[in-house]
Amino acid sequence: MSGREYRLTREGWGRALVKLGHENPNVVVLVGDLASSTMVDLFAREFPERFIECGIAEQNMATIAAGLSLVGKIPFFATYGAFASCRAADQLRVAICYSNLNVKIGGAHGGISVGPDGATHQAMEEIAIMRSLPNMKMIIPADYYETFKATGAAAEISGPVYIRFGREKVPVVTDENTPFIFGKANIMRDGGDVAIIACGVMVHEALAAAEDLARSGIEARVINMHTLKPLDEDCIIKAARECGAIVTAEEHQIYGGLGSAVAQVVAREYPVPMDYVAVMDRFGESGKPDELLTAFGLRSGDIIRKVGGVINMKSGRD
Amino acid sequence: MPRLFYPVDKLKEKALFIRRDIITMLIQAQSGHSGGPLSCADFCAALAFYEANYDPMNPAWPERDIWFFSIGHVTPVHYSMLAEAGFFPLRDLMNFRQFGGHCQGHPSKLDTPGVEVSSGSLGQGLSVAVGAALGSRMDRHQRRIYCIMGDGEQQEGSIWEAAMAAAHYKLDNLCAIVDFNKAQIDGFVENVMGIEPLADKYRAFNWYVVEIDGHDMDSIVEAFERARALKGRPTVILAHTIMGKGVSFMEDKPEWHGKPPSPEQGRQALQELGTTWEEWSARLDNG
């Protein structure tokens, strides 16, 4: 994979906000003392009159965004995902989701790959929380370009949307022209032996796993499930039918994440052997991003091992 | 629609009607909060029939003022005020807290016309008000934002995040009202978790503070006018009230925070408010 481009997902968010700012005078951006790490400083420089610094008060920021939407603004607020999803969860639930307000949430620093800051800053519960809130929608883009497109798409959707992005530069797996349709998964590689359904940085690991698997004659379908809610159920059912085995991969807790969501659909519609690559119900810790992805079992090798398992189960049943 | 500017005697009559609605709704539902709604009735009547600008036929009218309750649980006064103002028929009040009715136990924006934002988890409203006030100012819109809070609710930390932000951004289009009735669920506020000196706290946060007798209609109207005239700071009206105001056996009794009167007690309450169950439930049924 030498020569691959690495870029920040959060830069995709930051640049998309600037573009949206030019396109729509109602777009407003809020931040809680994290302007440069969430890269909303790009917006602040261009549109200072539409930028609201909220200080270190995430509950207040989330609900200020709710109030802005009442008067016709399209507020995007940014903080670390740990605080956007947990500190402000009650505000998301009552003021924003129960009212179905047009508030967009940028949860930065999602996943174990956040690295040295350790467990407090490695948000790994957002899928569980966002998927359980009625009216909430959620996107976890895989790379810079997809984050850029997802941010633009969020502005077009009415109602609350949560977008998760990471801290580190991650391999670019799409390009400017890759279509992004909210709610519709992207098949990044076709194959009929097993489906790997991934989101975020794990899409890259899934692609790497598929390349290795191909060398040993296993053709894996790699599905980029960038929209976590609403889930592209058709794509999942099709994968279950056509591949007969599924492994999910996510940088999130095992309970309530992408794997749980996919399993719910598979169990109801077309049960096939499944396994999960996820964080096994434990808090993160400090370390280098690469080191942590390996230590927490979130590597292409881990995906390959689980693929072996589900394929065995599948053939055992034949 | 222009502001209504009802004279004080008409506002007092509206407040009385609202109190009768509250008791009637509570008798009918046999569920819900009595104390807070009754203490809020006077300033709510003034807000709807003197102060605020809105169009009940078009709740999303862009020119409207925005008012809402951070204390979601006082829905009896909230819904009565909306129905008396014409947002929906009075008869809907008789379905308060009933399955299939739109008058949910706590306010639901998507269900009830005139509810600006869902609430019921205490401590969120002032932040919503800050957002609405900031957004209005960005548009150089003249609208005013009103947020009704409880005194027990002042114990929520997020209120003070919002108080800080409102003053930081000098939101003079924002007027908060505290229903300062001294009572909450577990007893008197001063015993549960004291909030005094509340006026000094808001002053220290750079707010303009108006302290009034929250049952004196002249003072309420004057307080709204003073808030409107003030530039450069948000205003909080500390409305000193009595929990359960207007019903002798409820007055100043924290145990009336969250329960309805029994039908017997309700009849007595309505009598004290100068009507009967027969008369007032018929008015709501037919309204």
Ligand SMILES: Cc1ncc(C[n+]2csc(CCOP(=O)(O)OP(=O)(O)O)c2C)c(N)n1
């Ligand atoms: C966040 C939150 N915590 C607890 C409650 C339960 N609760 C409902 S009303 C109330 C007391 C509110 O006291 P106050 O603001 O004084 O209102 P009043 O009793 O005067 O109606 C409590 C604790 C709640 N609704 N929200």
